[in-house]
Amino acid sequence: MSAGFLDRLKLLNKKQQEAVLHIDGPMVIRAGPGTGKTQLLTTRVENILTKTDTAPENILCLTFTDSANETMKQRLFSAIGNPARKVNFYTFHGFGSFIINKLHEYSDESILLNPVDEISSYQIIEKLLDKLKYTNPITTKWQNNYYYINYIRTVFSWLKQS
Numbered sequence: 001m002s003a004g005f006l007d008r009l010k011l012l013n014k015k016q017q018e019a020v021l022h023i024d025g026p027m028v029i030r031a032g033p034g035t036g037k038t039q040l041l042t043t044r045v046e047n048i049l050t051k052t053d054t055a056p057e058n059i060l061c062l063t064f065t066d067s068a069n070e071t072m073k074q075r076l077f078s079a080i081g082n083p084a085r086k087v088n089f090y091t092f093h094g095f096g097s098f099i100i101n102k103l104h105e106y107s108d109e110s111i112l113l114n115p116v117d118e119i120s121s122y123q124i125i126e127k128l129l130d131k132l133k134y135t136n137p138i139t140t141k142w143q144n145n146y147y148y149i150n151y152i153r154t155v156f157s158w159l160k161q162s
Contacts, residue, residue, distance in 0.1 A: 020040060038063070
């Protein structure tokens with residue numbers, strides 16, 4: 001073990017150290033905000049890569065936030081250098097998108113694989129509104145544009161937040 005690794009290990013509490021030193025098989029780390037999860041996971045990955053013949057690309061680290069994801073990448077790169085670039089770091093959402101992209105040939109329907117930008121969202125809603133009967137009140141137009149399109153986008157935003 002390198003001196004740097006031992007220094008990082010000493011920063012962790014006893015339970016966190018146990019998690020870092022557990023290198024056989026997968027592990028789920030659950031803890032509240034600000035409890036050192038990213039430091040623990042980064043140090044654990046470093047330990048696995050140092051003590052085993054595990055290839056970096058065979059390690060998967062999932063986080064909830066882009067910030068935690070980026071922090072883990074930077075910390076691991078600082079600790080072990082270029083092999084850190086091969087470790088699979090994803091947010092849960094990003095990993096879901098990766099799986100959908102990887103397995104798209106098994107899907108019967110076309111799936112939107114990436115976030116939709118503002119212009120595309122308008123185009124999608126317009127296409128949906130075009131399919132409705134002209135008697136439907138939400139298809140009301142003013143100056144050749146759908147009157148309720150901004151409201152519909154707002155409703156979708158509220159639904160996503162809920």
